[in-house]
Amino acid sequence: MMTILGVPTQALFGQLLLGLINGSFYALLSLGLAIIFGLLNIINFAHGAQYMMGAFVAWMLLNYAGLGYWWALILAPLAVGLFGVVLERLLIARLYKLDHLYGLLLTFGLALIIQGLFRQQYGVSGLPYAIPPELSGGQRLPFMFLPNYRGWIVAFSLVICIVTWLVIEKTKLGAYLRAATENPTLVQAFGVNVPLLLTLTYGFGVALAALAGVLAAPVYSVNPNMGADIIIVVFAVVVIGGMGSILGSILTGFALGLVEGLTKVFYPEASATAIFVIMVVVLLVKPAGLFGKPA
Amino acid sequence: MLRGMRLATALGVLMAGCVAARADGPVPVKIGVLNDRSGVYSDISGEGSVVAARMALEDFKPAEHGLKVEIVSADHQNKPDVGSAIARQWYDRDGVDVIMDVVTSSVALAINQVTREKNKVHINSGAGSADLTGSQCTPNTVHWTYDTAALANGTGGAMVKRGGDTWFFITADYAFGQALQRDTSAVVTKNGGKVVGSVKTPFPNSDFSSFLLQAQASKAKVIGLANAGGDTINAVKQAAEFGITEGGQALAGLLIFSSDIHSLTPKVAQGLVLTEPFYWDLNDATRSFSDRFAKLFGGKKPTAAQAGVYAGTLHYLKAVEAQKSARDGAATVAKMKELPTDDPLFGKGEIRADGRKIHDMYLFEVKKPAESKGEWDLYKLLATIPGKEAFRPLNEGGCPLVKG
Amino acid sequence: MAHAAAPADAAPIAAALPETRDTKALHRIVFIGLAVLLAVLPFGLYPVFLMKVLCFALFALAFNLLLGYGGLLSFGHAAYFGMASYVSAYAAKNWGVTPEIAILAGTLTAALLGLAFGALAIRRQGIYFSMITLALAQMVFFFSLQAKMTGGEDGIQAVPRGRLFGLIDLSDDRVLYVLVALIFFGGLLLIYRIIHSPFGQVLKAIRDNEPRAISLGYRTTRYKLAVFVLSTTLAGLAGATKAIVFQLASLTDVHWSMSGEVVLMTLVGGMGTVFGPIAGSFVIVAMENYLAEFGAWVTIIQGCVFVVCVLVFREGIVGLVARKLRKPL
Numbered sequence A: 001m002m003t004i005l006g007v008p009t010q011a012l013f014g015q016l017l018l019g020l021i022n023g024s025f026y027a028l029l030s031l032g033l034a035i036i037f038g039l040l041n042i043i044n045f046a047h048g049a050q051y052m053m054g055a056f057v058a059w060m061l062l063n064y065a066g067l068g069y070w071w072a073l074i075l076a077p078l079a080v081g082l083f084g085v086v087l088e089r090l091l092i093a094r095l096y097k098l099d100h101l102y103g104l105l106l107t108f109g110l111a112l113i114i115q116g117l118f119r120q121q122y123g124v125s126g127l128p129y130a131i132p133p134e135l136s137g138g139q140r141l142p143f144m145f146l147p148n149y150r151g152w153i154v155a156f157s158l159v160i161c162i163v164t165w166l167v168i169e170k171t172k173l174g175a176y177l178r179a180a181t182e183n184p185t186l187v188q189a190f191g192v193n194v195p196l197l198l199t200l201t202y203g204f205g206v207a208l209a210a211l212a213g214v215l216a217a218p219v220y221s222v223n224p225n226m227g228a229d230i231i232i233v234v235f236a237v238v239v240i241g242g243m244g245s246i247l248g249s250i251l252t253g254f255a256l257g258l259v260e261g262l263t264k265v266f267y268p269e270a271s272a273t274a275i276f277v278i279m280v281v282v283l284l285v286k287p288a289g290l291f292g293k294p295a
Numbered sequence B: 001m002l003r004g005m006r007l008a009t010a011l012g013v014l015m016a017g018c019v020a021a022r023a024d025g026p027v028p029v030k031i032g033v034l035n036d037r038s039g040v041y042s043d044i045s046g047e048g049s050v051v052a053a054r055m056a057l058e059d060f061k062p063a064e065h066g067l068k069v070e071i072v073s074a075d076h077q078n079k080p081d082v083g084s085a086i087a088r089q090w091y092d093r094d095g096v097d098v099i100m101d102v103v104t105s106s107v108a109l110a111i112n113q114v115t116r117e118k119n120k121v122h123i124n125s126g127a128g129s130a131d132l133t134g135s136q137c138t139p140n141t142v143h144w145t146y147d148t149a150a151l152a153n154g155t156g157g158a159m160v161k162r163g164g165d166t167w168f169f170i171t172a173d174y175a176f177g178q179a180l181q182r183d184t185s186a187v188v189t190k191n192g193g194k195v196v197g198s199v200k201t202p203f204p205n206s207d208f209s210s211f212l213l214q215a216q217a218s219k220a221k222v223i224g225l226a227n228a229g230g231d232t233i234n235a236v237k238q239a240a241e242f243g244i245t246e247g248g249q250a251l252a253g254l255l256i257f258s259s260d261i262h263s264l265t266p267k268v269a270q271g272l273v274l275t276e277p278f279y280w281d282l283n284d285a286t287r288s289f290s291d292r293f294a295k296l297f298g299g300k301k302p303t304a305a306q307a308g309v310y311a312g313t314l315h316y317l318k319a320v321e322a323q324k325s326a327r328d329g330a331a332t333v334a335k336m337k338e339l340p341t342d343d344p345l346f347g348k349g350e351i352r353a354d355g356r357k358i359h360d361m362y363l364f365e366v367k368k369p370a371e372s373k374g375e376w377d378l379y380k381l382l383a384t385i386p387g388k389e390a391f392r393p394l395n396e397g398g399c400p401l402v403k404g
Numbered sequence C: 001m002a003h004a005a006a007p008a009d010a011a012p013i014a015a016a017l018p019e020t021r022d023t024k025a026l027h028r029i030v031f032i033g034l035a036v037l038l039a040v041l042p043f044g045l046y047p048v049f050l051m052k053v054l055c056f057a058l059f060a061l062a063f064n065l066l067l068g069y070g071g072l073l074s075f076g077h078a079a080y081f082g083m084a085s086y087v088s089a090y091a092a093k094n095w096g097v098t099p100e101i102a103i104l105a106g107t108l109t110a111a112l113l114g115l116a117f118g119a120l121a122i123r124r125q126g127i128y129f130s131m132i133t134l135a136l137a138q139m140v141f142f143f144s145l146q147a148k149m150t151g152g153e154d155g156i157q158a159v160p161r162g163r164l165f166g167l168i169d170l171s172d173d174r175v176l177y178v179l180v181a182l183i184f185f186g187g188l189l190l191i192y193r194i195i196h197s198p199f200g201q202v203l204k205a206i207r208d209n210e211p212r213a214i215s216l217g218y219r220t221t222r223y224k225l226a227v228f229v230l231s232t233t234l235a236g237l238a239g240a241t242k243a244i245v246f247q248l249a250s251l252t253d254v255h256w257s258m259s260g261e262v263v264l265m266t267l268v269g270g271m272g273t274v275f276g277p278i279a280g281s282f283v284i285v286a287m288e289n290y291l292a293e294f295g296a297w298v299t300i301i302q303g304c305v306f307v308v309c310v311l312v313f314r315e316g317i318v319g320l321v322a323r324k325l326r327k328p329l
Helices: A009-040 A047-064 A069-090 A100-122 A148-170 A172-182 A184-189 A194-216 A226-241 A246-266 A268-285 B002-022 B046-060 B080-092 B105-118 B148-161 B175-190 B209-217 B229-241 B258-269 B284-296 B304-323 B329-338 C021-044 C047-070 C078-095 C099-121 C126-146 C173-196 C198-208 C210-215 C220-246 C256-269 C276-290 C297-312 C316-325
Strands: A138-140 A145-147 B027-035 B067-075 B098-101 B121-124 B141-143 B166-172 B194-201 B222-226 B250-253 B273-276 B341-343 B347-351 B361-366 B379-385
Touching (some): A009 A047, A009 A172, A009 A194, A009 A226, A009 A246, A009 B209, A047 A100, A047 A194, A047 A226, A069 A194, A100 A226, A100 C126, A100 C297, A138 A148, A148 A246, A184 A194, A194 A226, A226 A246, A226 C126, A268 B194, A268 C126, B027 B080, B027 B304, B046 B067, B046 B098, B046 B284, B067 B080, B067 B304, B080 B105, B080 C047, B080 C220, B098 B304, B105 B141, B141 B329, B148 B175, B148 B250, B148 B273, B148 B361, B148 B379, B166 B175, B166 B209, B175 B222, B194 B209, B222 B229, B258 B361, B273 B379, B304 B329, C021 C047, C021 C173, C047 C173, C047 C198, C078 C099, C078 C126, C078 C220, C078 C256, C099 C220, C173 C198, C173 C220, C198 C210, C198 C220, C256 C297, C256 C316, C276 C297
Parallel strands (some): B027 B067, B098 B121, B166 B194, B166 B222, B222 B250
Antiparallel strands (some): A138 A145
């Protein structure tokens, strides 16, 4: 058997594939964050809490309404996205003229409230959510056993990321969006309803977080704290990719998943720190991130 | 609303208590239940421990024994400084005599010190650190329910005897996880087993797939999970996804409670082997206690930590009754050690010189969904580990109290 | 709305109020009032609670020096606070040094850590600065979790309070309180001096308009690094003292939520006001202490405080008072 640095190549393939799967979550979450930051200039600290809400809504749909995974995949992002729209209208919209700092603090507070309320209601041990029967089981690849559901995660999030990117880059709506990011006053002058655009963008970003939450529900423990730790990592991903860069956040998300996968083989203890080390190095070499435009 | 009323009653009782103390009436005792009521361990201990303590009062009937007991409670938020500040205030200002439960090792160790300094009593139920009866033992602390040494001993020893003689550890990379791995490895090797490998995981961690694959590749018969809480839940959930147990490897949880298994459901956790000092469905006494508990607490069955609060409170009150005072903490603990323990949940036992409560431990396997007859029907008993063998021998803990 | 961050927004209203001669008199009155309060409060309130408030107040003051006067939002100040508390606890317990040496050792650690991290972080501005500080603090957290000296999840426990200068026994809460109050007051005076020195004036100029300060010939990065290190040193002093008070050091103090908490304290009290962080930390610590009965509601209430402060109460408690008095506090 061939080995690389003492690790069999086969095992290495397996680990890389798993890294790619984790990268899908990073990509989906950082994509939402990047879209929100790009247009609203808000660092959405509540993103982790909204990811958690996505998973919980999926659980609620199943237990209160009897609607399964496939329904949840559509309904949960809609519901949480709508919640995001309400938040934006009621609270966040009041902060656009202020420094970034206030947006960060407001959403930080929101995250505390949302997580606290869910803890109060559902406890912390987590709730069970089964893998949908259509996707249970797995494939025996030459180098590893790949559960079908993991394959589905990669494929589905890739599609979502690509579609989102195409919409932003190739459609008229996306053109408005990009224009509003550059110069909102001018776009408003052309008769585009910018406040509405902002609201919908926030709702969409939040919906992406919820979608990631639904995807995560069958494999990770569904509990109120599930988003609290991942959010810091996703921040790092967005910063490395370049704040506000759509393509940057997608590519960096997947790439960092791979890097993390490799550290888990060669130096597992450091796999949580690796991303932060990369972030510091990147920012020192390229201040605006890998794909960001220099300020 | 309810909490407010409870607070008001507590204050009322407190005033009444002060008046009573001056007269030559019943001996006043104040019990403080301090644990995590909002964070990761609130399901293991939390409000349920307060319910358990109140049930102990109901059963003991303090008035008939010349005692006047009240209960207060607080949330230490898993922060040692918050816990230690509450404990100091309770002891110095509010007249609390004993602090019960205290899940989370870091907070427990802090309370342990404060209690000694103020000469009060700490009966720990929720925390796992074996240091409480080892290098950091005090004449004021009793460690009731379990500790990591006993869990390692129970699961490690019993698994090897049942044929699981090659082990791979998935270890949370911090002091607690490493201690758990070290203790279990020692037991495994002592019983003739072999540790074939281990992987250290960052903490906290949500994705275990990569580490599970490494464990799978090791071909070890047993995969030991030296982690806790959300980490363990995630690891078990993903082990099911990757078909680890179907592949013939056994999964051993080194620190996992019935509330965790309940949340995972037998479908996901089936086949997992673990050690616990208590399970609601052990015998008639535990069943009737658990039914009463469930009625008071939203249908949930008690965890081992909550059961420990109940039993510890009962035994403490017996000692206070014998002493006719709760003033001198060390004297009360000495009395607790002198009296043999006997309660419906843990049976007959004793408290050792180092403060370690001795009772049987049980090796369980999580049932298959087909075997489980209800939401809380989780475990199948594999073996009973007698108290004498379950815990770390008295002379190995390094407790200074033992030498004398 | 686009990427042009307006630094003036970060500098709250109160700091922009003009200083006049009677401002100095007012500040003197506030200082005397604080000194009297420090002397009187332990008779009414529980000393351990007060010491906790003072430690956090000093922490928040240090943080505010950087944010309110340097215009730099660090989202990783827990690293300096927590590391100092570890080193102080370790020194007092394992080396058996007297408490003042332990506290000094902790403070020095925070200063060195601040120098290293600050040199990296101040090269970037605005949100990037916050993110780098956060990332660096995460590394410190993982270090603390895994290193032998910190005791992982258990923390360093049973730290002796010892004898100050080898003479004065600190095990009595009241004696220790005097020491903590003196440290706090000294820290406050130092920060006040820094803000009102020529150095402080240059800082404000950089905060308000960095390009202009550069064109005036100031080496702004040196000033920013200096204020960063001063801030981390004082944060370290607070953390090191806290370790002696509570006789322990634990992961709580290096976790990122602690970095969030100090922002909350500063925000509630009033960013960019001299005395705001004191009021803020009193409110937050009191909440944590007296709401302990209510379990999960503590975080929910904290979240609500954040939201309300950001939306309608950006100037904070002291900022509001300052506006009413039309004088900076």
